[in-house]
Amino acid sequence: MTEQMDQSAARTLAYRPVQVTGRLAVGGLLLAGLAWVVRGVWEIRLAVAGEPAAGPPDQGDGVHRQLTSLENSYQLVTSAGGVLVFLCAMLFLSWLLRLRDNARALSGDTPRYAGIWVLVGWIIPVVNLWFPRGIVADAFRSSAPGRRLPRSVDVWWGLWLVGMISGVGIVYRDSTDQIIERAYTEGWPLLLSDAAVVGAAVAGAFAVHAVTAAQVERLRGGGAEVPDPVG
Template identity: 55%
Template sequence: MRPVRGAARCAIAALALAGTAWVARAVWHIRLAVAGQPASGPLDQGDGVHRPPNALEDSYHLVASVGSAVTAVCVIVFLLWLDRMRDNAKALSGTDPRYGYPWLWLGWILPVVNLWIPRGVVADVHRSVFPERRLPAVVNWWWGLWLAGLAGGVGIIYSDDTDEVIARAYSGVLPLLAADLVIVVAAGAAALMIHTLTTAQREHVAGRAY
């Protein structure tokens, strides 16, 4: 059996940092909205012409870059925790995971299938060991919030570049703030999910004296 307590703590800490990073992004979205678009117009002025960013816009680029880096690290730490949980679930249940190892990573980045495979991988960790139990509700809350955050266009895999997000903050900040809030809450739900699934598995292992 692979130890999971330390991996769970690292994942929860990483989620806390990622949530903080997204709160910072939300603060900068508000600052941009309050400041308003400069008289010189948007950063992308068309025909390949870009004006130099002002100090606030430049600082947002920094906040966004740091936030993206922290979020990427969070994803890696989360998947390392999930990998350990999958291995333990296989040992406890004696059955292979529903989704093969490549899907642990590819399921997040391949279009269309990334709408359900990551949740399926997580759910399988619990169901394979506890087939008689209902899936903890926090798993569905986490996944629903995660998808809602991605739909806001500012998730890990988003269509707008930083300059376009700045333009959105100037023209209508409320959808951005809603997406920020959803992702922060999703991070909290993910942390609770990690705690719930890890505790259940560790108690099961202790009961079987592994």
């Protein structure tokens, strides 16, 4: 009996607090979404103002004209948004690492994805199309075996892919000057991509809440089955 109690205590100590990191990840996602809302507003302002007679900021052949006050403020908005996205990424990864560690302790099984993929799975081409979602799903199923994955996880990931593949969402290839030019000439694709990013941030917040709630309830129940989380 004493040995079983010692093993139970050791198992409990192996769990890492996940509620606070989950709340911080939710906050980071919502801040990143808000940053993209502001960015979209500025792109609408650029489209309404119209391209200056001097042409786009990037004149070609390495020549860049002086930015207007509106264009300069858009540069500031995108820079601030980049800072918030970086903060969101750090908070999300901190939550995901704890979630994965707890899921492993709960199930006693080796996770399907090696720990290195929690970090590099987001940046390696092709792999980044499904590994991050797979890590979240694997941690959820280990925490709440037999339960259905929250719908918000799939909504989050689908919208994230739209924003990423579009090339003008969270992960974009164009410089800020080139995006300003696109706001003048093809604003709708930019706004649709922004909407996907904002939607992904909101859905991601619901997903983090639902997955965290399932794991916390399992931990508090000492490994008992948990109901399907809302989301």
